[in-house]
Amino acid sequence: MIEEAPPPPVAELRDIHLQFEEKKVLAGVSLKVETLDRLVIMGQSGSGKSTILRLMLGILTPTKGSVFFKQFEISRLPRRKLQQIRARIGMVYQYSALLSSRNVRDNVALPLQELTDMSRNEIEAVVDEKLNLVGMVDAKQQMPSELSGGMKKRVSLARALVMDPELILFDEPSAGLDPVISSVIDELIISLTEKSKVTSVIVTHEMDSAFRIGTKMAMLYQGKIIEAGEPEQFRQSENPVVAQFLSGSTEGPILEGSKDAIETK
Ligand SMILES: Nc1ncnc2c1ncn2[C@@H]1O[C@H](COP(=O)(O)OP(=O)(O)OP(=O)(O)O)[C@@H](O)[C@H]1O
Ligand SMILES: [Mg+2]
DSSP: OOOOOOOOOSEEEEEEEEEETTEEEEEEEEEEEOTTOEEEEEEOTTSSHHHHHHHHHTSSOOSEEEEEETTEEGGGOOHHHHHHHHTTEEEEOTTOOOOTTSOHHHHHHHHHHHHOOOOHHHHHHHHHHHHHHTTOGGGTTOOGGGSOHHHHHHHHHHHHHTTOOSEEEEESTTTTOOHHHHHHHHHHHHHHHHHTTOEEEEEOOOHHHHHHHOSEEEEEETTEEEEEEOHHHHHTOOOHHHHHHHHTOSSSSOOTTGGGOOOOO
């Protein structure tokens, strides 16, 4: 009998090196995102977390190594094919990134207008459905400037869901939100990803959020993933960097500015 090969991970980074001019940011990052994972990536400010999301979206190309979305090596795809792949990935940006001159409805409808040939009525139905999921359908006609930080975040979640993506990337979903609203957004991320059966990657340095949301975790430090696995593995980690990061202690190997300390050969 021939055994079927297991499905490829939804996203994978293989031995990624990335350098911006003189500055080495990633120095051999390997990471797999399996179906229905909510993978939390943790790391210091400036360690390269947003860079990893940009690589997964194909906005950045690695200096060395390969980035996969399912069976596609996105770092090698022609432009047109890459655009098709990108439409299957939703992105929630750190500060929501809504268009300030467009109302909520238009912001959410935009990907559908640009990337599909749906009719106006079909678009309206999808916009309502997604805004309903995030509890924002009554705010359809409002402008982003009229919304609180938490409401903007909800709208950007709806926009990321609108193409029914197979993967959603969240960059610091609780950035700039108070602790209560952060928890509400965390709960929303959990319920949406479960309801929509979508795989996700969440970048954060908020430990409470990380443990609330994550089904898997990875920690980026000095250009490498120094620990990856289940949340429980992180709680019990004997790696002093992981332990210090989790406790937020000033005592330990992590020093201010140590993110710049990747050795360059
Ligand atoms: N386009 C770019 N050109 C040059 N340097 C860049 C570029 N993008 C990022 N960097 C540098 O790469 C490093 C990693 O940036 P990145 O934004 O991925 O960090 P981060 O972990 O997301 O940080 P934060 O928690 O502050 O958002 C930083 O030192 C940043 O200055
Ligand atoms: Mg960032």
